[in-house]
Structure formats: structure tokens, C-alpha cells
Amino acid sequence: MTSFDSTKVAEIHRQLHAHLPSDSALRVKALESLLVEKGMVTAETLDAWVEAYSEKIGPKRGAHVVAKAWCDADFKARLLDDAASAIRELGYLGNATAHLKAVENTATVHNLVVCTLCSCYPFSLLGVAPNWYKTAAYRSRAVRDPRGVLAEFGVSLADDVAVHVWDSTAELRYLVVPQRPAGTEALSEAELAKLVTRNAMIGTDRDLAAQPGEGA
Amino acid sequence: MDGAHDLGGREGFGPIDVNEPEVPFHADWEGRMWAISKTTGQPDWTIDWWRHVRELIDPVDYLSRPYFDSWAQTQIAAFIDSGVLTMGEAISGKAEGALHEPQPALTVDEAVAAVSSQATRFDQPVDAPPAFSVGQSVLTASAGHSGHTRLPQYARGRRGVIHAHHGAHIMPDKSAAGREEAEHLYSVAFAAQALWPEANRNDRVFLDLWESYLEPAG
Numbered sequence: 001m002t003s004f005d006s007t008k009v010a011e012i013h014r015q016l017h018a019h020l021p022s023d024s025a026l027r028v029k030a031l032e033s034l035l036v037e038k039g040m041v042t043a044e045t046l047d048a049w050v051e052a053y054s055e056k057i058g059p060k061r062g063a064h065v066v067a068k069a070w071c072d073a074d075f076k077a078r079l080l081d082d083a084a085s086a087i088r089e090l091g092y093l094g095n096a097t098a099h100l101k102a103v104e105n106t107a108t109v110h111n112l113v114v115c116t117l118c119s120c121y122p123f124s125l126l127g128v129a130p131n132w133y134k135t136a137a138y139r140s141r142a143v144r145d146p147r148g149v150l151a152e153f154g155v156s157l158a159d160d161v162a163v164h165v166w167d168s169t170a171e172l173r174y175l176v177v178p179q180r181p182a183g184t185e186a187l188s189e190a191e192l193a194k195l196v197t198r199n200a201m202i203g204t205d206r207d208l209a210a211q212p213g214e215g216a
Numbered sequence: 217m218d219g220a221h222d223l224g225g226r227e228g229f230g231p232i233d234v235n236e237p238e239v240p241f242h243a244d245w246e247g248r249m250w251a252i253s254k255t256t257g258q259p260d261w262t263i264d265w266w267r268h269v270r271e272l273i274d275p276v277d278y279l280s281r282p283y284f285d286s287w288a289q290t291q292i293a294a295f296i297d298s299g300v301l302t303m304g305e306a307i308s309g310k311a312e313g314a315l316h317e318p319q320p321a322l323t324v325d326e327a328v329a330a331v332s333s334q335a336t337r338f339d340q341p342v343d344a345p346p347a348f349s350v351g352q353s354v355l356t357a358s359a360g361h362s363g364h365t366r367l368p369q370y371a372r373g374r375r376g377v378i379h380a381h382h383g384a385h386i387m388p389d390k391s392a393a394g395r396e397e398a399e400h401l402y403s404v405a406f407a408a409q410a411l412w413p414e415a416n417r418n419d420r421v422f423l424d425l426w427e428s429y430l431e432p433a434g
Contacts (some may be wrong), residue, residue: 002260002298004394006217006363010272012293012303017274019307025245028243030309032248032287034301041255045327051250052327054240084335095334097255099382101380101403116224116368118267119283123332128250137229143370143421144412145227153234162418165408166222169366170385170401170424171263171338172421197258210415212384 011027058127063196064130112203113174114142120168125213153204181210220275225370249284268364340398341400342384353433364392376404399429
């Protein structure tokens with residue numbers, strides 16, 4: 001039975017701090033072998049989850065959604081109205097995306113997503129979050145100094161372009177829909193998807209290249 | 217709780233590693249920990265309890281140890297609290313108590329399907345109508361409390377405007393204490409200058425806040 005007792009858990013943390021090996025890899029290796037020995041999970045199942053999030057589930061899904069929105073006005077309208085339903089059409093609804101909000105960049109608005117309290121991220125759509133998204137540096141600064149953060153990522157904004165920062169404090173998750181680059185009228189949806197960077201869907205990238213592989 | 221995890225607006229953490237390689241895991245143990253957390257959660261844990269267990273890590277450890285290391289310590293502490301593991305088992309790495317029936321192994325396709333099946337909704341119907349409407353000015357609570365809460369310190373005692381209403385969602389302060397009760401949830405827009413005077417006058421910060429964090433602004 002779970003206690004929901006903060007004082008009890010704080011004491012457990014102090015004992016773990018005193019007795020667990022300091023090395024993170026050793027900690028996790030010992031935890032895995034213990035859980036496997038107790039029959040709570042198998043190593044093969046853990047292998048499958050690692051492979052699922054390494055090979056199958058990642059930012060290519062989000063890029064597909066964005067490219068489809070660029071090409072299909074009806075889909076874009078559905079995405080902006082109810083993003084969870086829209087991504088369900090593509091089979092991407094899942095862990096941490098049941099309440100999803102798509103926020104669209106325009107010539108006068110730039111959107112940036114953060115979770116200042118933990119590390120909330122739309123896993124089934126964008127995969128595992130980048131490490132920088134989970135650092136104290138990003139979490140502390142994205143709300144207070146978003147333009148400084150953007151400058152470090154190479155994004156410079158005119159003063160009159162408004163930054164909208166979305167702090168994921170509830171179970172809503174956010175997808176930034178970047179602007180379609182000029183000069184891409186001839187590209188297919190699949191080609192357009194290759195232009196959409198992971199960072200653009202978080203908001204730390206803005207001006208996408210018009211050809212895959214060109215640095216923005 | 218007013219812990220080290222409540223980082224919004226804190227200063228001194230320095231630049232961001234913008235050249236981090238774009239890979240899901242930067243070491244094998246990170247992937248193993250991710251997978252453990254996705255497969256071994258207990259039925260009576262709530263997402264808010266898990267977050268609170270993570271917040272209760274010693275603040276020096278919270279800020280200095282690797283990210284997925286904090287997931288390991290959270291998972292272990294929550295297992296011990298729930299009686300799934302003993303402290304002795306966690307420290308020795310050897311099972312002492314009863315063993316479970318071994319779980320069948322999942323394939324990659326089954327893991328991908330499981331991700332789809334984890335589209336957990338947090339909204340629930342409530343009888344009470346929403347107290348606020350879109351466009352209304354609100355004032356956030358000025359104080360927090362020692363349990364789990366999702367009103368960050370930087371947005372306490374500040375004026376904002378209701379940007380959207382999302383129906384009623386499970387209230388995290390209660391869910392972290394083992395009680396699932398829903399309350400109306402709103403996206404609230406704050407002028408960045410209402411939070412930090414030095415901010416650009418055009419910028420806004422949006423937070424998703426529950427009704428009991430808010431009162432009407434005069």
C-alpha cells in the first residue's frame with residue numbers, strides 16, 4: 001500500500017542517498033536485476049521498450065503532423081481545434097498526449113514550451129525529451145529569459161515578435177506548429193516533414209530550411 | 217512544496233547545451249531506466265504522487281545528479297514506500313521476499329501498441345459550473361503548501377487573464393495525496409512583465425491552473 005506520506009518518503013530518500021552506489025549506471029543495473037529476479041519485468045521487455053522509443057516513436061511523428069497541417073487546411077483546422085483527436089487519425093495518440101494543444105507560430109508570434117516543475121513532454125508524439133529540456137538551466141530560464149534562451153539556440157527575434165511561453169503545469173501537452181518555409185510549394189508532404197526539426201516543435205528553432213540538410 | 221524542483225525564474229544555472237546529440241538516450245542505463253519506469257509502476261500510484269516522490273529527493277542530489285538517476289531514485293523510493301521492495305533489497309540488489317509470477321516478455325510492436333494504449337485522460341465530469349470565463353481577470357494564490365502543487369512560486373500572487381477553459385481535470389494537490397477529485401482547469405495568460413519587470417512588453421507566459429489556485433481579480 002502506498003502511504004502518500006511526504007515525511008516517510010523523505011526519510012527513504014535519505015537512506016538511499018547514504019547506501020546506494022553513487023554511479024548511476026550501477027544503480028540502474030542493480031535495480032533492473034532486482035526487478036527481474038523478483039519477476040516484475042523481464043530484460044526482453046525492457047529491450048523492447050528501449051527499441052520502441054529508439055526506432056519507432058520519436059520526432060518523426062511530430063514532423064509528419066506538422067507537414068500534414070501545412071498541406072491540408074482541414075487537418076490543420078482540426079489540429080488547432082483538438083490536437084489529440086487530430087493525431088489519433090495518424091495513430092500517434094498515446095502516452096502523455098491525450099490532452100494535446102497545438103500552438104501555431106506566425107510572423108508576429110513565436111511559441112516556446114517548457115515544464116518548469118518537472119519535465120512534461122508529449123512522449124507518444126515527440127519521443128524522449130532532449131536532456132537540455134530537463135535541465136535546471138532550461139527550466140529556470142525559459143519562462144524568465146526566453147529571448148536569451150532562443151539566442152543560444154541561434155534564434156533571434158525582433159522585439160515586436162511576441163514570445164508565448166507555455167509552462168506545462170497540468171496534463172496538457174504542447175506542440176509548436178512552426179511556419180512553413182517560403183519556396184517549398186513544390187515539395188511533397190514527406191519531403192516537407194524532413195524540414196521539421198524536433199526543436200522547432202518545442203520552440204527552440206524557428207526559421208526552418210527550405211531544403212533538407214540546409215542548416216536553418 | 218517549495219522545493220528545489222520549482223525552478224521557473226531561478227537564476228544562476230548558466231547556458232544550455234545546445235549542441236547535445238539528438239539521440240533518445242545518451243547512455244545504455246538511461247534507456248534501461250526509461251523502460252523500467254514505463255513497465256513497473258504500481259496500480260495505486262498516481263502521476264502526481266510519483267512527481268512528489270521525485271520532488272522529495274534531497275535538493276543537492278536533485279540539482280546535481282543526472283536526470284534519469286532521479287527517476288531511478290524516485291522509482292526505488294516509491295517501491296519501498298509501497299512495500300514492493302524492502303530497503304534491504306534496494307541496497308543489496310538481491311531479492312529477499314516473495315517472488316512474482318514472471319511476466320511474459322513484450323515484443324517491440326507490443327511496446328509500441330502499449331504506448332498508444334497509455335493515452336490516459338485526466339478530465340472528469342463535475343457538478344459545479346466553472347467559476348471563471350474566458351477573458352476574465354484572475355489573481356493567483358499567494359501561498360503554496362508543503363504537499364505537491366502545480367502553482368509555481370513565480371506565478372503566485374500575480375494577475376492574469378483566463379485564456380481557455382479545459383473542463384475539470386484531476387486535481388494534482390489531492391491526487392498526490394491519494395485522492396482523485398476533479399476541479400476546473402484553465403490556461404491563464406500572464407503578461408511577462410507582470411512576472412518580471414525586465415521582460416519584453418509583448419511577451420506572455422501561459423500556465424495551466426486549477427480553479428482553487430485562482431480568485432477573481434478586482
